[in-house]
Amino acid sequence: MIVVHHLNNSRSQRILWLLEELGIEYEVKRYERDPQTMLAPSALKAVHPLGKSPVITDAEITVAESGAIIEYLVDTYGQGRLVPEAGTPQRLRYTYWLHFAEGSAMLPLLLKLIFNRVETSSMPFFAKPVAKGIARKVKGTFVEPALIQHFDYMNNELAATGWFAGEEFSAADVQMSFPLEAAAARGGLDSKWPHLTDFLQRIHARPAYKRALERGGEYDIIG
Numbered sequence: 001m002i003v004v005h006h007l008n009n010s011r012s013q014r015i016l017w018l019l020e021e022l023g024i025e026y027e028v029k030r031y032e033r034d035p036q037t038m039l040a041p042s043a044l045k046a047v048h049p050l051g052k053s054p055v056i057t058d059a060e061i062t063v064a065e066s067g068a069i070i071e072y073l074v075d076t077y078g079q080g081r082l083v084p085e086a087g088t089p090q091r092l093r094y095t096y097w098l099h100f101a102e103g104s105a106m107l108p109l110l111l112k113l114i115f116n117r118v119e120t121s122s123m124p125f126f127a128k129p130v131a132k133g134i135a136r137k138v139k140g141t142f143v144e145p146a147l148i149q150h151f152d153y154m155n156n157e158l159a160a161t162g163w164f165a166g167e168e169f170s171a172a173d174v175q176m177s178f179p180l181e182a183a184a185a186r187g188g189l190d191s192k193w194p195h196l197t198d199f200l201q202r203i204h205a206r207p208a209y210k211r212a213l214e215r216g217g218e219y220d221i222i223g
């Protein structure tokens with residue numbers, strides 16, 4: 001039995017969704033973030049040394065890192081579903097977007113989250129204007145332009161078919177769901193990028209997506 005070590009409001013929600021799309025049985029083991037620090041509980045370190053989610057166990061196998069988990073599940077249990085045929089242009093796009101989600105799309109979103117926290121976190125009064133000034137400068141000169149550049153790019157890429165890897169819905173769309181949900185919740189993504197907001201509406205309407213939400217519980221990132 002596959003066990004998904006699932007942290008509330010986290011990337012592991014997309015793993016539950018993939019398993020629902022594939023119709024594979026699985027168990028959810030829940031972990032709760034510390035409400036102050038938002039970090040995962042140390043119990044997750046017993047599953048994988050980094051103590052991050054998602055991580056899955058499948059008998060004696062442990063797999064961490066969303067993209068690797070998605071590849072493992074699709075390769076092991078997919079029977080050719082949700083992945084374009086090897087050697088096709090669609091397969092190359094699939095691989096690209098599977099990596100792009102964590103390798104490129106998440107970076108400016110994470111920086112925005114961090115610098116927003118710098119602006120609002122408590123510190124000695126004399127340090128506050130300096131910290132706020134630095135945070136605003138980094139966001140204005142690097143983070144916000146990078147977000148817009150990435151949104152424009154992803155929006156254009158979706159224009160042709162509405163899915164990241166070609167005509168068909170694939171596991172690359174599952175992987176890309178998290179950065180786009182995070183972007184809509186706190187990155188400024190809105191209807192100026194209609195193919196992206198439409199993508200979110202279409203995935204949220206999928207029955208498997210809704211079933212995964214029922215299994216996973218609280219998922220605030222949906223925004």
Ligand SMILES: N[C@@H](CCC(=O)N[C@@H](CS)C(=O)NCC(=O)O)C(=O)O
Nearest residue numbers: 010011039040052053054065066102
């Ligand atoms: N690139 C990794 C990122 C994993 C990650 O940072 N997960 C977050 C949840 S969205 C986490 O576990 N945060 C809690 C912590 O770092 O303690 C992946 O895609 O699996």
